[in-house]
Amino acid sequence: MDKKIVILYAALGGGHFKAAEAIKNYILENKPGCSVEMLDALKYANKAVDKIIINSYVNMARYSPELWGNIYKLSAKQYSVANFSNAVQRLLSLKLVKYLNEQKPDIIISTHPFITEMCAILKKKNQVNSKLNVIITDYASHRFWELKPEFIDNYFVANNEIKYKMGFNGIDLNKIHVTGIPVSPAFLKKYDKEKIYEEFGLDKNKKTVLIFGGGEYGLSNVKTFYKGLIDTDLDIQIVTVAGKRQKSQKMFADIANGSNKKVIILGYTTKVPELMNIADLIISKPGGLTTTEIITTHVPFAIINPIPGQEEENAEFLLNNGAAVQIFDAKSTKPFIEHLLTDEIRLENIKQMQAHIAKPNSTRDIVDVIFKE
Numbered sequence: 001m002d003k004k005i006v007i008l009y010a011a012l013g014g015g016h017f018k019a020a021e022a023i024k025n026y027i028l029e030n031k032p033g034c035s036v037e038m039l040d041a042l043k044y045a046n047k048a049v050d051k052i053i054i055n056s057y058v059n060m061a062r063y064s065p066e067l068w069g070n071i072y073k074l075s076a077k078q079y080s081v082a083n084f085s086n087a088v089q090r091l092l093s094l095k096l097v098k099y100l101n102e103q104k105p106d107i108i109i110s111t112h113p114f115i116t117e118m119c120a121i122l123k124k125k126n127q128v129n130s131k132l133n134v135i136i137t138d139y140a141s142h143r144f145w146e147l148k149p150e151f152i153d154n155y156f157v158a159n160n161e162i163k164y165k166m167g168f169n170g171i172d173l174n175k176i177h178v179t180g181i182p183v184s185p186a187f188l189k190k191y192d193k194e195k196i197y198e199e200f201g202l203d204k205n206k207k208t209v210l211i212f213g214g215g216e217y218g219l220s221n222v223k224t225f226y227k228g229l230i231d232t233d234l235d236i237q238i239v240t241v242a243g244k245r246q247k248s249q250k251m252f253a254d255i256a257n258g259s260n261k262k263v264i265i266l267g268y269t270t271k272v273p274e275l276m277n278i279a280d281l282i283i284s285k286p287g288g289l290t291t292t293e294i295i296t297t298h299v300p301f302a303i304i305n306p307i308p309g310q311e312e313e314n315a316e317f318l319l320n321n322g323a324a325v326q327i328f329d330a331k332s333t334k335p336f337i338e339h340l341l342t343d344e345i346r347l348e349n350i351k352q353m354q355a356h357i358a359k360p361n362s363t364r365d366i367v368d369v370i371f372k373e
Contacts (some may be wrong), residue, residue: 002033003371006105006130008119010042010112015137015289019111022182023135026363031371037103041115045095066308097127107370109133113144120148133370137181138288140313141166149175156366158292159317159357179366180359181292186273188296188360196274200239200264207236207341210279210299212290213243213252221330225304226252228333229283230259234341237262239275244268273297281341286314286324292362295323295354300347302327302340322353 005027009020017040024036096118100108108130110116122128133154136145141162145155149171156179157163167173197204209229213222229238238256242249242265249267256263269275276282276297283302284290291314294301301324306315318324325346327336340346359365 002035003031003106004104005034005036005107005109006100006103007036007038007109007111008041008115009038009110010115011040012042012112013287015287016111018184018289019135019137019182020109022184022363023109023366025184026182026367030364030367037105039099041096041099041118042112044099045118097122100128100130105130107131107133109135109370111135111137113142113147116145116152117147120151123151124148131370133366135182135366136162138310138314139291139317140310142310143169146171154369156362156369158288158359161317177366177369178359179369180362181288182363182366183289183292183296183360184273185363187276187293189273189277191274191277193278196278200275202237202239202262202264202278206262207234207280208239208278209236209337209341210239210241210275210282212241212282212284213248221305223251223255224330225283225327225333226255228330229337230256230261230263231334232337232341234338235261236341238264239279240265241269241272241275242267280347281337283327286311286318288314291318295358296360298351298354298358300340300350301325301354302337304330321357323350323357324354325350 007020007024009016011017020038024038027034027036100119100122108119108128110119110132116132116134119128119132123132131153132151133156134145134152135156136158139158139162141157146166146169152175155166155171155176157166157176158178158181160178163173163176163178166176194204196202202208211226211229213226226240238261240252240256240263242252244267249265252265256265272293276293276299279299281300281302282294283304284294286303286306288310291301295318301318303315303318303324303326306312315324315326319326325340327333
């Protein structure tokens with residue numbers, strides 16, 4: 001049956017967009033006759049508010065992560081969330097309802113809690129009658145995702161811990177589906193590793209460390225982490241994905257200057273799935289989508305500098321399940337990496353635990369549930 005689908009996201013971190021994009025592409029490839037529209041709903045509703053919210057989050061994450069952590073914990077209390085959501089309603093509802101009434105979708109999919117609540121409010125007012133499906137893009141939930149659950153048809157979550165926590169908070173367990181977080185099929189492919197080594201000028205006989213640094217929100221202490229990695233006594237090669245910021249790229253280049261190791265520094269790249277496929281170790285912050293891509297690819301994962309709040313909770317989930325390790329002290333990076341990369345049993349155990357918690361069919365499973373409704 002042909003359906004019209006609208007997928008709503010907000011550009012607060014790339015993960016919400018990437019999850020939305022994975023669902024869109026799967027539907028277009030596997031559900032002929034269906035139409036799919038994607039919208040940055042926060043930006044569409046009010047560009048000024050969108051800019052204020054994004055800039056506030058970016059600056060807190062980059063310069064004052066403890067402040068963001070305190071706000072995250074405070075907003076987990078029901079009363080504070082409700083007060084904030086009322087403000088969001090006033091700012092967003094009029095324009096968003098106009099868009100949805102023009103589109104008249106059969107199905108709405110939301111990958112961000114702010115947008116989820118707005119849609120639930122519109123359903124409560126009988127201004128929107130579409131099925132509302134919510135994809136939680138981290139490995140722990142938050143009260144923001146759980147407002148007005150009676151107007152949400154399906155929740156899609158990463159693990160059973162989220163499901164039963166939400167159930168404890170009063171949400172109908174039948175609405176909550178443990179499918180995993182959607183991931184691009186590019187991370188499920190098996191690549192010709194020889195070609196990747198050749199493309200990047202890498203030695204297939206040396207261990208490759210892939211580090212994601214900087215990006216949109218930067219990393220505190222990244223200089224110390226990176227210098228420790230560069231200074232290791234191991235004969236390794238390092239691929240650095242520095243993101244779009246020229247400042248980050250220059251910083252990494254300056255630190256690596258003079259090293260006898262093979263060091264590649266990339267800005268934005270579409271080759272992340274290929275690079276993950278040849279990596280022996282990935283060093284990164286534990287964002288929800290990055291984490292999903294790593295555990296789907298089954299590469300040992302060393303966590304650095306999780307932002308207080310959702311990233312700390314993601315890290316806790318991974319550590320509790322043996323699917324990652326964490327470098328807690330940037331100054332200990334050199335001995336930590338040297339010990340980890342020479343411990344083959346531990347590296348293999350991490351990969352096995354990742355395989356245990358990974359849900360590679362998440363995108364398909366989410367779409368199957370949505371289309372059964």
